[in-house]
Amino acid sequence: MQRVLIIGAASAIAEATARVYAARGAALFLVGRDAERLAGIAADLSVRGAAKTAVRALDVNVYEAHQAVLDAAWSEFGEIDLVLIAHGTLPDQPACEASVELALREFSTNGLSTIALATAIAPRLKAGATLAAISSVAGDRGRASNYLYGSAKAAVSTFFSGLRQRLNADGINVLTIKPGFVDTPMTQSFKKGALWAKPDQVAHGIAAAVDRRRGVAYLPWFWWGIMQVIKNIPEFVFRRVKL
């Protein structure tokens, strides 16, 4: 039985991923802001086959509360085989440009809190475990339309790259998940085109990347190609591009 801890468990991608593990009979510890909402998700996961579920409320920006929640998860399950850090928001970029306070809060939500959690989780993991976080293709290059979000995700990606090297010798896999456009409540107001994926597509990609102990997973896979192109556009050209 796999024991899985998910932080940001009410997000669409996290919920879809939890369903994949529930169908495999995993035990799931769900962390998110709204305990009542998590309880509803936990009931669903139980029907879908989860061996055990537990929920705990947490505001990721309250760093002092992190350890207590992690203690609860470890004492509930004894050991954790997979941690998925999946929380996030889609900041209003123009509003972040107008407010330092908002910009830093969004950076904390999407970047610092993940770094804080990963730092606290790493020493608790045993060989064979996986620590995964949902970063974003937006972290591969800053773009005018959402560079606050992108830079926070870039911090996560780089932090995870270093952590992967550090924990490799201990047999712990560190996975950076880089989804492209996903059709979720977070992106409700966007016009959807052919590049958009559904949360359960991404969820199956996450589970496959965990199973294969991959380090970085672009989801769906074609984003790897798209980002190779975007990353390699010379800066003197890129600065004139509208993206």
Place this chain on the structure above:
Amino acid sequence: MTEPGQSWGRYPRARQRIAPLTDRRRELPSFDGSALPYGNGRSYGDSCLNPGGTLLHARGLDRFLAFDPATGVLRCEAGVSFAEIIAMALPQGWFLPVTPGTRYVTVGGAIANDVHGKNHHGSGNFGHHLRCFELLRSDGSRRVCTPADELFAATVGGLGLTGAITWAEVQLKRVPGPWLEAESIRFGHLDEFFALSAESAHSHEYTVAWIDCLARGRSLGRGHFLRADHAPGEPGLRPPPSTARLSMPFTPPLSLVNRLSLRPFNWAYYHRQRAPRQRASVHYGPYFYPLDGIRDWNRMYGPRGFLQHQCVLPPGSARDGIAALLGEISRSGNGSFLAVLKEFGDIPSRGLLSFPRPGTTLALDFPNTGPAIFALLDRLDAVVAEAGGAVYPAKDARMSGRLFRSAFPQWERFQTHIDPQFSSGFWRRVME
């Protein structure tokens, strides 16, 4: 932002605003004008469309609340699809008590159309297996409705007009496994269908017939009668059918269903079975959901879409009425790929606007070829009206308000239960 909404028949086209429902505990999103809940868009015509208004997309309400594998009682949100229920419950020995011909309907949609299946003669409609559900109205009120309530009768078959269903509790059915023991019997004439149907109603759980709607004269109504029962599986002996799916990847510029393709298809379909009787073990997938294997099969009718016509004729006039309908179709030369014929049992429906009633139901698909097809459908409706029958709102895009109101005489009582903020293209059309 308005978005083109689509029903399964891809006719008519409509534009409406989309408001997703994702949390059953929250209030309805605010909207201007009228709203209509929308599940997976498997209704064929305009009963799931709300031109100029708002569609409340309910697929986000896709959580199970509780399932008791000892009793088979399932409580789930309204946007859960039948496919998801089967995936969860069948490995534990439970199946849907009643299912339509596609597993991609939602629970909410199944209630709103009080869907029926091939076991209507023994099990009635989906609504007969419904223990309760919660209805969220536009004034923010919530009601848990049970079969004793008038609002239950209004909502079952109520076409989504009485409010948004947030969750429902359904009694599932025990089955030995995913396999059915099926028998296919070739019959040469409509009268043989009625004899087979009468005989099989007592002996078999599922009955349905596929008929060649282009055959005439002595072969009128010839086809294949399919009857089946759940059977214990033989695990290991036969693997389940491949899950690799065909798909219709694009919409062809013209309907692939046309005069050139129909006659040979119907002829070949009738003659593919040489033996008068064939028995086989069939997996539930191809048996219940033959078309689900082809993703987006509705595109094959081309950019103008298609119209389905499903009617029910009462027992007294069914034999001659069905013959008259087949005669009209055969004369017009506009055929349907396959026509589906089935006798309903006499279990009274629970919904004020439920379609199933004692008699014989015939379902046909016609490519939208313009005025000629609408004229044919009007002639079919005239036969239905004459026979005292009804046309199925879930499959309809053009019946007259007069036919609807006479075939569904409880519409006035139903009307008092409509949520004042809810409406649909279908409802405005038949109330004109």
